[in-house]
Amino acid sequence: MTITITAFERSPDGGKGLARDTRVRWALEEVGQPYEVRPVSFAAMKQPAHLALHPFGQIPTYEEGDLVLFETGAIVLHIAEHHAGLLPDDAHARARAITWMFAAVNTVEPPILDLVTARILEGDKPWASERLPLVMDRIRGRLQQLSARLGDADWLDGAFSAGDLMMVSVLLRLRPSGLLNEFPSLKAYVARGEARPAYKRAFDAQLSFNTGKPLAG
Amino acid sequence: MTITITAFERSPDGGKGLARDTRVRWALEEVGQPYEVRPVSFAAMKQPAHLALHPFGQIPTYEEGDLVLFETGAIVLHIAEHHAGLLPDDAHARARAITWMFAAVNTVEPPILDLVTARILEGDKPWASERLPLVMDRIRGRLQQLSARLGDADWLDGAFSAGDLMMVSVLLRLRPSGLLNEFPSLKAYVARGEARPAYKRAFDAQLSFNTGKPLAG
Numbered sequence: 001m002t003i004t005i006t007a008f009e010r011s012p013d014g015g016k017g018l019a020r021d022t023r024v025r026w027a028l029e030e031v032g033q034p035y036e037v038r039p040v041s042f043a044a045m046k047q048p049a050h051l052a053l054h055p056f057g058q059i060p061t062y063e064e065g066d067l068v069l070f071e072t073g074a075i076v077l078h079i080a081e082h083h084a085g086l087l088p089d090d091a092h093a094r095a096r097a098i099t100w101m102f103a104a105v106n107t108v109e110p111p112i113l114d115l116v117t118a119r120i121l122e123g124d125k126p127w128a129s130e131r132l133p134l135v136m137d138r139i140r141g142r143l144q145q146l147s148a149r150l151g152d153a154d155w156l157d158g159a160f161s162a163g164d165l166m167m168v169s170v171l172l173r174l175r176p177s178g179l180l181n182e183f184p185s186l187k188a189y190v191a192r193g194e195a196r197p198a199y200k201r202a203f204d205a206q207l208s209f210n211t212g213k214p215l216a217g
Numbered sequence: 218m219t220i221t222i223t224a225f226e227r228s229p230d231g232g233k234g235l236a237r238d239t240r241v242r243w244a245l246e247e248v249g250q251p252y253e254v255r256p257v258s259f260a261a262m263k264q265p266a267h268l269a270l271h272p273f274g275q276i277p278t279y280e281e282g283d284l285v286l287f288e289t290g291a292i293v294l295h296i297a298e299h300h301a302g303l304l305p306d307d308a309h310a311r312a313r314a315i316t317w318m319f320a321a322v323n324t325v326e327p328p329i330l331d332l333v334t335a336r337i338l339e340g341d342k343p344w345a346s347e348r349l350p351l352v353m354d355r356i357r358g359r360l361q362q363l364s365a366r367l368g369d370a371d372w373l374d375g376a377f378s379a380g381d382l383m384m385v386s387v388l389l390r391l392r393p394s395g396l397l398n399e400f401p402s403l404k405a406y407v408a409r410g411e412a413r414p415a416y417k418r419a420f421d422a423q424l425s426f427n428t429g430k431p432l433a434g
Contacts, residue, residue, distance in 0.1 A: 051362075051365070051366075055320075055362055055363065055365065055366035056320070056324050056359070056362050056363075057362065058324075066309060067309045067312060068313075069312055069313065069316050070316060070320070071316045071319040071320050071323060071324065072319075072323075073319040073323055074312070074315050074316035074318070074319040074320075075316075077315060077319075078312050078315075092283060092284045095284060095286055095291070095295050096285075096286065098291050098294060098295075099286050099287060099288045099291035099292075101291070102288040102289075102290040102291040102294075102322065103272075103273070103287070103288050103291075105319065105322065105323040106288060106289075106290055106322040106323060106326070107273050107275075107288065109323070109327075110326075110327040110330055113327055114331065114334070117331070121351075122348070122351065125344070125347075125348070126344070126347075127342070127343070127344030127347070127348065130342075130343075130344070131339070131342070131344065134338075134339065142273070145268075145272055145273050145274065146272065146273075148268070148272065149268075149272035
């Protein structure tokens, strides 16, 4: 059954891999599943046809036969549950990997999204420069705790899992801010994620998709 | 095997049910599993013993034999996967219910948490009153989309599921703001959640826990 995902017709980041379709592409590459990508324009995302797939008018969506899913975390978990490579076999380790998926999107990502709000949505407001350090400090608090838990391990809980895929993807959003440089172990953790062949394939595919240039090699 | 969760020794809301242990209590009541609650003080939450259970120093945690979990969404999903009552049997419907769990914590809750930031953490800042309407409008945008999808249905996708449990719990945080009154169908949706016997038992248990008064009846 063909898997089809949606992605921005042109990603706002111009192909830096920060749009959420990259997370789903990465998961599909890790488990070796081919997929097709349907571009959606900003205008089309708010139209009924797309809202029927994604009630919040975003990307990515996931279609496989009769199944339609949205929410990156749910899509990655669905892929991980149906193909080997992203969740451990041991039941307890599996539950802990899923815990890290939720931690990524519910505990670590919200203060990072607030940085986007502060810089982009409220960048022209009179409070922008005074508020920014507060937002940055809240992110630092989370990164400190995450760094303490990671310690000198390669991944958050044993082998690489869907939890790491989600956490690395969330942390990647911080690169332009320079905050990762303050936490060398997390910077190295993100680099380990980016060095995975499946990540590289996913990144190159979204870059080619966004720039219209063919894949190298 | 005994299930033990952690909760605030005294919840900041004084027992209004907004602390996240209520979500886990509700899930356990829906599936009919008994549980024990260990109180954690604010000071103890930042100490190594608790950080070993929860790297971000929060509640709730979930212990069952050797298994230790944190993150409310992951705990509720674990309960739903191991006991009947919170996820449909049909594979596609199950995946969609999990999608709503992620949508609750990743798409709907972040702007709602921003309201807590605006009101509490930044309530004394010079920009507080001017910024608040922007935060409220971002929440309205999400509620409008959620309301459109719910339509006149009782629950988000067929029968009540863990997705509804999480979404109702997230929306409950909005009650003090009055925003739910602007979306009658969502207000009724939340009321349907609160009317479930399992929710009532969970609410009463956390209230008794927080006030020190015995359960009525």
